Amino acid sequence: RGFISFSCCLSFSNRSTYHPSSLIYASLVNIPTTERKMGRSPCWDKMGLKKGPWTSEEDQKLLAYIDEHGYGSWRSLPEKAGLHRCGKSCRLRWTNYLRPDIKRGKFNLQEEQTIIQLHALLGNRWSAIATHLPKRTDNEIKNYWNTHLKKRLVKMGIDPVTHKPKNATPLSSLGGISKNAATLSHMAQWESARLEAEARLARESKLLHYQTKVSSSHHDHLNIISSDQQKQKQLESPTSTVSFSETKTEFVGSSSTCLNMIKEAENDWISSTIQEFEGVKEGLTGLLLGGDSIGRSFSADKNETAGESSSGGGDCNNYYEDNKSYLDSIFSFVDPSPSDSTPMF
DNA sequence: AAGCAAGTCAACCGCGCTTCG
DNA sequence: GCGAAGCGCGGTTGACTTGCT
Structure with a gap:
C-alpha cells in the first residue's frame, strides 16, 4: 500500500x-448541518471543506x-x-x-526493537518515539504498535502497557522495589525531556531548511530528498549526542539554547543515573526472573543475584526465562555501558 | 463463490500546549 | 494577565483488504 x-x-x-x-x-x-454535533466544530465544517481520502x-x-x-x-x-x-x-x-524523508513499507527487526524499547521507556508518546526513527511518522509507529507489536507482546505474555510479565508480582507491593520503580521513572523523565528537546531542535532545523529552500526557489525534487536525508542523518542518531558540529552554524537563537538544554540534560542524566543503573537493571531482571533477588540486587555482591535468582521462582521461572531476552534487550538498549563508544545517554 | 470476521492504516477528532497581540 | 489562533499529539474511526469458513 x-x-x-x-x-x-x-x-x-x-x-x-x-x-x-x-x-x-x-x-x-x-x-448536513443538522447532523453535526454541538460544540467546537471540526475545521472542515467551515465553508464546506472537503474531508476524506x-x-x-x-x-x-x-x-x-x-x-x-x-x-x-x-x-x-x-x-x-x-x-x-x-x-x-x-x-x-x-x-x-x-514528506520526502519518509520511509515506507515494512518495519525491520531493528525498528521493531527500537519501538518496543522506547515504548517501555516512554509509553504512548509516539512523537517522542518517532524522533528515534526519523524516517517513520508517529502515526505509522502508532499504527504498527497497535496492529502488530502490541499483539505480539500479549502473545508473549507481556503486558504491552507496563512491559512486564502479566502474572508478575506488582512492583509496588514488594519491599524495596519502589526505589527501582522510582529510578526507572526518573530515567524515563530524563529521556523524555531529552527527546522533546531533540524533537524541537529537529523541527526548527527542518523549518529552517524549508525556509532556505524557498529562497533558492525551484529545484529538483530529488535534490530536496537527498539534502533532507543528509540533514536527517545529522539529526537522527538514536544515541543522539548527534553530530551537531557539522550543522552548528545553522542553529541560531533558540536552537543553540535548545542544544545546551540537551547537553545539560544529558550530563545531568549521566551523572545522576549511571550509578543507579546497574542496581535497577539487576533488581528488575532479578524480579522478573523470580525469587527474592530484588532485595539482594542492591547488595555489594552482584554475582550472587545472577546465580541465585533462577533457583526459586516456582512455576513462574520458565515463564520469566522466556521473557528474559526481551527484558535484557530493553536494558541493553538503555544501558550506558562504558564499553560502548556512543552511549545512549 | 459468497459471506463473515479480523486486520490494516490513512485520516479525522478533540484536547492541550504554545505563541501572539 | 488574558483570550484567540495556530499547531501538535494521542486516541479513535471507518473504508478497504485479507483470510477463514
Missing part, C-alpha cells in the same frame, strides 16, 4: 461511491506549493495552494505521507 495515495484516483475510479469527483462522494463529504491531484497541489513556498502557516496554506481542505488536514497529509 506504499503508494496508495498517488494511485488512489485509479483505485477509486473503480468505486463510484468514493470517486472524489463524483456527486455521491460530494454528498458524503458535505454532511486525498486524491493525487490534491497531493500534487500540496507538494507543489510546499516545494515553492515551504510549509508552515497551515491555516492559510490550503487557500494559497488552491485546496479545499482545512489546514490541519494538509499538515497531516504532509507530515504523515508526503
Whole structure:
C-alpha cells in the first residue's frame, strides 16, 4: 500500500461511491448541518471543506506549493495552494505521507526493537518515539504498535502497557522495589525531556531548511530528498549526542539554547543515573526472573543475584526465562555501558 | 463463490500546549 | 494577565483488504 495515495484516483475510479469527483462522494463529504454535533466544530465544517481520502491531484497541489513556498502557516496554506481542505488536514497529509524523508513499507527487526524499547521507556508518546526513527511518522509507529507489536507482546505474555510479565508480582507491593520503580521513572523523565528537546531542535532545523529552500526557489525534487536525508542523518542518531558540529552554524537563537538544554540534560542524566543503573537493571531482571533477588540486587555482591535468582521462582521461572531476552534487550538498549563508544545517554 | 470476521492504516477528532497581540 | 489562533499529539474511526469458513 506504499503508494496508495498517488494511485488512489485509479483505485477509486473503480468505486463510484468514493470517486472524489463524483456527486455521491460530494454528498458524503458535505454532511448536513443538522447532523453535526454541538460544540467546537471540526475545521472542515467551515465553508464546506472537503474531508476524506486525498486524491493525487490534491497531493500534487500540496507538494507543489510546499516545494515553492515551504510549509508552515497551515491555516492559510490550503487557500494559497488552491485546496479545499482545512489546514490541519494538509499538515497531516504532509507530515504523515508526503514528506520526502519518509520511509515506507515494512518495519525491520531493528525498528521493531527500537519501538518496543522506547515504548517501555516512554509509553504512548509516539512523537517522542518517532524522533528515534526519523524516517517513520508517529502515526505509522502508532499504527504498527497497535496492529502488530502490541499483539505480539500479549502473545508473549507481556503486558504491552507496563512491559512486564502479566502474572508478575506488582512492583509496588514488594519491599524495596519502589526505589527501582522510582529510578526507572526518573530515567524515563530524563529521556523524555531529552527527546522533546531533540524533537524541537529537529523541527526548527527542518523549518529552517524549508525556509532556505524557498529562497533558492525551484529545484529538483530529488535534490530536496537527498539534502533532507543528509540533514536527517545529522539529526537522527538514536544515541543522539548527534553530530551537531557539522550543522552548528545553522542553529541560531533558540536552537543553540535548545542544544545546551540537551547537553545539560544529558550530563545531568549521566551523572545522576549511571550509578543507579546497574542496581535497577539487576533488581528488575532479578524480579522478573523470580525469587527474592530484588532485595539482594542492591547488595555489594552482584554475582550472587545472577546465580541465585533462577533457583526459586516456582512455576513462574520458565515463564520469566522466556521473557528474559526481551527484558535484557530493553536494558541493553538503555544501558550506558562504558564499553560502548556512543552511549545512549 | 459468497459471506463473515479480523486486520490494516490513512485520516479525522478533540484536547492541550504554545505563541501572539 | 488574558483570550484567540495556530499547531501538535494521542486516541479513535471507518473504508478497504485479507483470510477463514
